[in-house]
Amino acid sequence: MALSGLLESKNAQRTVAASASGALHLMIFIVAFVLGGKQDGIGSNDQSFAQLVLIEAPDVDRAEGVELRPIEPMQASTLPADISVTMPELPLPSSEAVRSNPADEELTPPDVETQPMPPVAPVVDKPEVTFLASIQEQTSLPQRLAKLAEELQSKPETPLQWEQDGRQYTAKMVWERARDGTALDRVVAEVSASDHGKLMSTRIMLKRLAFSQFTQVVDRWDPLVQLHDDVIVGRFHSNSQFNVLHDAKVGPKFLGKVTTAARSFEMSARGRNRESDVFVGGIETRTNRINLPQSLQPFAWAPYDPEARIHQLTDDTRIRFFADGSYMWRTHDAPGSGYMNKPSEHPVYFVGSVGATLYVQGVVAGNMLVYSPTKIVIEDDLTYANDPRRDPESRDYLGLVSDRYIEIASPGTTGPGDLTIHAAIFAGRRFVVRDIDHPRAATLRIFGSLSAGSLSASEPRYATEIEYDHRFEQRRPPGFPMTTRYEAERWNGQWSQSSERMADDTL
Structure with a gap:
């Protein structure tokens, strides 16, 4: 067909042009090798030169090529792990350029614009959770402790535990003897209570009554x-x-x-x-x-x-x-x-x-x-x-x-x-x-x-x-x-709630 003959003619021309181009590049290499001599390096008195030779090649294929996407700069994070970067060595200043300050000279730091520090939030302790004891408890608890103090004067180390109105109570009593002949004996009662897994504590001061x-x-x-x-x-x-x-x-x-x-x-x-x-x-x-x-x-x-x-x-x-x-x-x-x-x-x-x-x-x-x-x-x-x-x-x-x-x-x-x-x-x-x-x-x-x-x-x-x-x-x-009688001297009538839970308390 007429289209097939045309394509064959075009291919023949391209083959000839490629052969001519290869021969031309081989000739340029030979000329540069002969003219450059056989020196292996550049001495202290030698001059290096470069010469650009332009050779016309009318038969080179001038067909348009495919435009490639430009190469993007390589990010530092993409460098291989085994590549090390060597910084250039900077020259040291001469001894005349170095001046040491006298011992008594006040050094003035350079003016550096500083950014204001963000405000520091104060540390605030978590408030203690307190609540009032019931009216009945405000009456019954001091009375029970006063009675226990009277009974246990000769056995101060006796552990105290009892249950009342569904609550488990424990108490530790610390005995404080009178410091002199005009003072009174006192007892500090540290009381804990457990109510449905909630642990509470309070302190009650008792005094021994004189006649x-x-x-x-x-x-x-x-x-x-x-x-x-x-x-x-x-x-x-x-x-x-x-x-x-x-x-x-x-x-x-x-x-x-x-x-x-x-x-x-x-x-x-x-x-x-x-x-x-x-x-x-x-x-x-x-x-x-x-x-x-x-x-x-x-x-x-x-x-x-x-x-x-x-x-x-x-x-x-x-x-x-x-x-x-x-x-x-x-x-x-x-x-x-x-x-x-x-x-x-x-x-x-x-x-x-x-x-x-x-x-x-x-x-x-x-x-x-x-x-x-x-x-x-x-x-x-x-x-x-x-x-x-x-x-x-x-x-x-x-x-x-x-x-x-x-x-x-x-x-x-x-x-x-x-x-x-x-x-x-x-x-x-x-x-x-x-x-x-x-x-x-x-x-x-x-x-x-x-x-x-x-x-x-x-x-x-x-x-x-x-x-x-x-x-x-x-x-x-x-x-x-x-x-031998004791009575409550000081109590604010409040419980303090703890974040802990009684280990043996069931919900």
Whole structure:
């Protein structure tokens, strides 16, 4: 066909042109080899040259070729791992160009534009999750711990676990003994509870009650004695049934909480009188007893204090206190006497021997305790130089402690008027007012506390008023005896929730 012949002619021409091109390139190589000589390298005086020779090749195929895509620059990340890059070596400066700064010359850093640092977020602790205990728990938990502390005084290492209202409780008690003769024993209770896998904890501080923390404690109520024209401000407790007489003219007033271990009390009322008029602070029966200690040696209730003053009195002795902090004592019916005119910042103990009666009166300035195994007789007013009701910073304390009797002397000694006593009083056997048949024209006022095995009647000689010294909530006269009872002193009523879970608790 005519198209086939044309293609054959074109192919023949291309073959001839390719042969001519190959011959031409071979000729150029031969010429360059002959003209370049046979030198293997370039010496110091040789000159290198290059010559470009253009040779016309009219018969070279001039057909258009295929346009290739330009080569993209190679990324550093695409280099093979075994290829190393060598940086060019930079010339070192000459010794003249190097200048060292003097030792005392201050170097100034170059001005470099710095980017402001991003603000650092403060580290905030994760807030503790707390929540209030229930009303029932706020009452029952401190009561249970106080009872456990009373029961475990001799076994402080006993582990404590119990269940109440579906919760598992555990407690660890740390006992803190009084640091000195005026401090109180305390217990720190670390309590944990588990409720459906949720672990909670709290801390409750308990304190051991001294007898001075009750306005009045009576162990055995005398059945012939009635509370009639009496006013008691503060806590009152009796281990036995007590008697109350209320008539149309006068009746007793209990302005604090009243508790008794007995099932009831005996009340004789003449006229229309209500129980709430007598027990203004309320009354609770069948409570736990408050047992009186068998031994009242003051140093059994006080840690050893090398700075304390201790006066040993072997015979009947009269003691008189003065408002400047001095005091004197005189042996009864004997020439021996003593006088101390230098006040003490530390406790002062007057300790009588068995059979010795100690007689007291005066104005107390300081921290005093008078102790007799047998008897103490109050002959006249005993008051503080700084009455804490007027001076809350008063540091004056007085304790009167006897294993047996504390008495109010007869009217011939005390005088016919009122008698005032500022003190915490503890009579292991009986507190006695002598010659009560004296026509009543006075009031016996006690500011502090009165604890006794039993009480004598005081009327008609005295109507009685007993007011609690609120400082005794935190401190006591030195070496004053303590009860076995504990109560909660401090608790915020809150639980803290832990992120942990009880291992043995089931959901």
